[in-house]
Amino acid sequence: MNEVIVGLTGIGALFVLMAFRTPVAFAMLLVGFFGMWVLSGLKSAGGVLLTESYAAVSGYSLIVVPMFILLGNVASAAGFSRGLYDAAFAWVGRFRGGLASASVIGCAAFSAVSGSSVATAVTIGKVALPEMKRLGYGPGLACGAVAAGGTLGFLIPPSTGFVIYAILTEESIGRLFMAGVLPGLLLMALFIVTVWIISVLDPEAGPRGPQVPFGEKVRLLLQALPLVAVILMSIGGIYVGIFTPVEASGIGAALVILLALASGKMTTRTFQGALFDTVKTSAMLYMVVIGANVLNPFLAVTHIPTTLGEGLAGLGLGPYGALAVIVLAYVVLGMFLDGLSMLVVTIPIVFPIMMQNGFDPIWFGVVAVIVVEMGMITPPVGMNVFVVKGIAPDVPMTTIFRGVLPFLLAMFICLILIVIFPQIALFLPNSMFD
Amino acid sequence: MALAASARSRAIDRANLILAMAAGISLLFMVVLISVGVVLRYLFATPILGINEIVQLNSVAVVMLALPWATAEGAHVRVDVLDRAIGRFGRFAGDVLSRALSAFVLAVLVLRAALKALDALKYGDATNMLSLPIWPFYAILSLGMALCVLVLIGQLVLILREGPQDE
Numbered sequence: 001m002n003e004v005i006v007g008l009t010g011i012g013a014l015f016v017l018m019a020f021r022t023p024v025a026f027a028m029l030l031v032g033f034f035g036m037w038v039l040s041g042l043k044s045a046g047g048v049l050l051t052e053s054y055a056a057v058s059g060y061s062l063i064v065v066p067m068f069i070l071l072g073n074v075a076s077a078a079g080f081s082r083g084l085y086d087a088a089f090a091w092v093g094r095f096r097g098g099l100a101s102a103s104v105i106g107c108a109a110f111s112a113v114s115g116s117s118v119a120t121a122v123t124i125g126k127v128a129l130p131e132m133k134r135l136g137y138g139p140g141l142a143c144g145a146v147a148a149g150g151t152l153g154f155l156i157p158p159s160t161g162f163v164i165y166a167i168l169t170e171e172s173i174g175r176l177f178m179a180g181v182l183p184g185l186l187l188m189a190l191f192i193v194t195v196w197i198i199s200v201l202d203p204e205a206g207p208r209g210p211q212v213p214f215g216e217k218v219r220l221l222l223q224a225l226p227l228v229a230v231i232l233m234s235i236g237g238i239y240v241g242i243f244t245p246v247e248a249s250g251i252g253a254a255l256v257i258l259l260a261l262a263s264g265k266m267t268t269r270t271f272q273g274a275l276f277d278t279v280k281t282s283a284m285l286y287m288v289v290i291g292a293n294v295l296n297p298f299l300a301v302t303h304i305p306t307t308l309g310e311g312l313a314g315l316g317l318g319p320y321g322a323l324a325v326i327v328l329a330y331v332v333l334g335m336f337l338d339g340l341s342m343l344v345v346t347i348p349i350v351f352p353i354m355m356q357n358g359f360d361p362i363w364f365g366v367v368a369v370i371v372v373e374m375g376m377i378t379p380p381v382g383m384n385v386f387v388v389k390g391i392a393p394d395v396p397m398t399t400i401f402r403g404v405l406p407f408l409l410a411m412f413i414c415l416i417l418i419v420i421f422p423q424i425a426l427f428l429p430n431s432m433f434d
Numbered sequence: 435m436a437l438a439a440s441a442r443s444r445a446i447d448r449a450n451l452i453l454a455m456a457a458g459i460s461l462l463f464m465v466v467l468i469s470v471g472v473v474l475r476y477l478f479a480t481p482i483l484g485i486n487e488i489v490q491l492n493s494v495a496v497v498m499l500a501l502p503w504a505t506a507e508g509a510h511v512r513v514d515v516l517d518r519a520i521g522r523f524g525r526f527a528g529d530v531l532s533r534a535l536s537a538f539v540l541a542v543l544v545l546r547a548a549l550k551a552l553d554a555l556k557y558g559d560a561t562n563m564l565s566l567p568i569w570p571f572y573a574i575l576s577l578g579m580a581l582c583v584l585v586l587i588g589q590l591v592l593i594l595r596e597g598p599q600d601e
Contacts, residue, residue, distance in 0.1 A: 020520060020528030023510035026536040033539045049539070050546040054575060057497045058490045066461055066496060067468075243472065246489070250468025257465070275458040279500035283457075284509045286497040336515050381515045 003039065007302025010035040014295075014345065024341040025284070028291030035298035052293035057286055060246060061166065061173055065115075066282035067249030068158040071234075071256050072114030073274035078260035080227045081123040084109040087224040089131075089209065090217040092192075097199030097206030099135060100145035101192045103128040107149030108188040109224075112231040113256070114153050115160035116281075117339065117376050121150025121384045125391045138205030139395040140403030141198050146391075147384040147400065148191055148407030151373035154339060156184035157235055158249065160285065161343060161369040167289055168296070168347045171361050173245045174238045175429035179362045181235075182424050183370065183414065190410040198406060230255045239432055285340075292344040299348050309353035319357035323419070326350055327371055334375020338383050342372050366418060366425040374411050377404045446584050450503040453581070457499035464492050484563035491561070494571045498578030506585045526598035530590065537586040540579050547576035 010031045017027035029049075036045035056062070075081060085106035092101045106124045114120050125146040132142035154161040157177035166173040199206030212220075234252035237243035243251060260266040266274075299305060312322045333342050347368065354364045376384045379401045388400055418424050467488060475481040482488075504510070517525060551572035553559070559568050 017532065018513045019516045020531065021512055021514070021517065021525060022528065022532035022536070023512040025510055026532060026539075029539055030535050033542070046542055046546050049543050050550060053543055053579075054494070054547075054572070057494045057575065058571070059493075060486055060490050063464070063489060063493050066493075067465065070461065070465065242476075247468055247472050250465050251472055253465045254469040272458075275461065276454060279454055279457040279461060279496065280504045280507060280509050282461075283497055283500035283504035284511065287501060287504070287510060337513055338511060340511055341513065381513075 003302045004304065004307050006035060006038055007299060007304035007307075010298060010302065011304065011349075018337075018341070023287075024344065025287040025291035028288075028295040028344065032291070032294035032296070032298045036294075036301070039298070039301055048297050049294055052297065053290045056290045056293045059167065059289075062163065062286070062289060064158065064173060064245050064249040065160065065163055065285050066278055067246070067253045068113075068115050068160075069281050070274070070278040071158075071249065071253040072110075072116070072119055073278050074253070074256045074260050074266070074271070075110070075113045075227060076119070076123045077270040077274040078256075078263060078266040080113075080224075080256075080259070080265075081106070081110050082127050083220070083224045084227065085124055085127045087220045090212040090220045093209030094211055095196070096203070096208060097141065097195040098209045099128065099132045099137060100141050100195040100199070100206055102209075103132070103142075103145045104149040104152075104188055104191045104195065107146070108152045108156060108184065109228070109231075111152040111156035111184065112158075112235060113227065113252070115158045115163065117150045117153035117373060118383055118387055120153030121146055121387045122391070124149060125388055129388070129392050133392070135209060136204075136207060138202065138403075139392065140399050141195065141205045142403070143385075143388045143392055143395055143400040144403030144405075144407050145191070145195055147377050147382070147388045147404050148194075148411070149188075150384045150387070151376050151411070152184055152188060152191075154373050154376070155180045155187060155366075155369055157181060157238075158245075158252075159369065161339065161372060162365060164285075164289065164292075164340065164343055165347060165365045165368060168292060168344065169351050169361060169365070171365065172429075175362050175432065176365050177235065177245060178239055178428040178432055179366050179425045180369070181428050183366050183418055186417065186424060187370070187411065187414045190414050191407055194406045194410045226259050227256070230259065239428065241432065288340060288344055292348065296348045305349050305352040308349060309356045312353060313356070319359065320419075322353065322357050323359070323367075326354070327367070327415070330368070330371040331374060331378070334372065334381075335378050336381055337375065338381065339372040339376050342375060343368065360422065360426060362429055363418075363422050363425050367415065370411060370415050370418070374408060374415075377408060443588055446581070446588060447506065450506050450581060450585065453499040453578070454503035457496050457503075460492055460496045460499065464489055464496065467492075484561070484566075487561045487564050487566060491566060491568070491571050495574055498574045501578050502581035502585055505582045522598040522600055526593070529593050533586045533590040533593070537583050537590065540583045540586070544576050544580045544583060547572050547579065551576060 014027050014031045033045050033049055036048050088105035089102040092098050107120050110120050157180050159180055162176040166176050234248040238245055238248045385400050471482045471485045551569045554569035
């Protein structure tokens, strides 16, 4: 049978399996295994299955995943996220829409210890949403700010999205982490501007918070400082070349555990909970990588990425036209798939096409992660929106989706800026170790 | 019969939990090892030789010990947007098919990993730097996946027994 037809059948089967409730990891594993079986026989399929599974679980780079997840879970369990939010609130709460802006800043700060947008939205949402409700914030603005702010978790290092992208494309995790910093800060700034515009247009939606005395502001900032120091140390350590990403994750996790123990805010029970949650999430993520690892050789054998790339080139759209088509496809897929699934399913196909078009692999990683994150807040499947709905059950889903729309626009502006000015993403990775 | 099945299920649950605890301990070991390695390298100029190999092999243990529990807890990401559209029989068929096929493929992996472990033991396969034997890690891969297969089969039996369900 023609390899391309087998490949396209495989991709079709992948989507059918996912539609019929097969976990994404297993869907990729099944298609990869049975596809290789059809093309090269059972012995070869079994060989790929074993080699790729072992390579995934024994890969050195992927070790950052459990480490950084542990770091984020311990920080959350010890209540450090509350400190980050309180400090942000003290400094910007007095402005229009200040609490919503504080939520965005809190999300950005927590993103620097967490690689997941859902975890970021949950952690900050639990603290910020009741506060905003208490001060009479418009539910659309409040929920929109938290859901959108959560997306920073996937962009600001350490980002699970970048780790998965790096593993799938064999790019440097350290460079990708650095590439996410400036776009993450830019997106945070755009979210704050969005909050401010909404609050100016509708002052009742984002009233000013109470004045906090300067001394209290400084005290709250100092309280958040140890965690900020850990963040700066681990991420900064990668930038200046003191640590590899794996070492930075290990040191970061160890320091946060020590901080949590020293603060007395973590009990044995909460620590156990954080540890169990970490190994569970890590196992899930590793299974996704195993699935992607088994699927990739099948896709390579079928020449699907090359064929699609040639087809796209045949349309005569040029590199940016091809990019626009791919971004559009991501936006549509994002309506139905969650970010992680979308990344692992599409990158093996899309990455070679983008490289054929001469784009920078690190830059495209940032673009892909931002587009994937847009999917986290677009209807009907917006994971972050579901998370916020879980924290604020009395707010209708339509209100949350409406509240998220201006932030979606901000993400789109951010994306356009990064396309026009690639240096926003590439400046830090290109200046690493200088 | 039902009692025996229930006891088996409880035994699998207990085994999964114990393995997940072992995974947690392995993870903490990794955190300590990496941190100590960095401290020794920078403060005492004595790097731990072959630390990468230890960490890599340990990561096999962390993942494989936790995977059965994650599977039992339903932690794997799946797309649920079409759950209503495919109806109760679609959901039932999807749940049965996905578990049966996944159990089959993982069973192939269990077998291949077990054979590889035996081969590695027979020929004394070891890591480059520290000459650590690699057969135990293929054995752990096989064990973790075998427990996943048991979990999937257990879920399959439960789904078949309950039949198609409304949401």
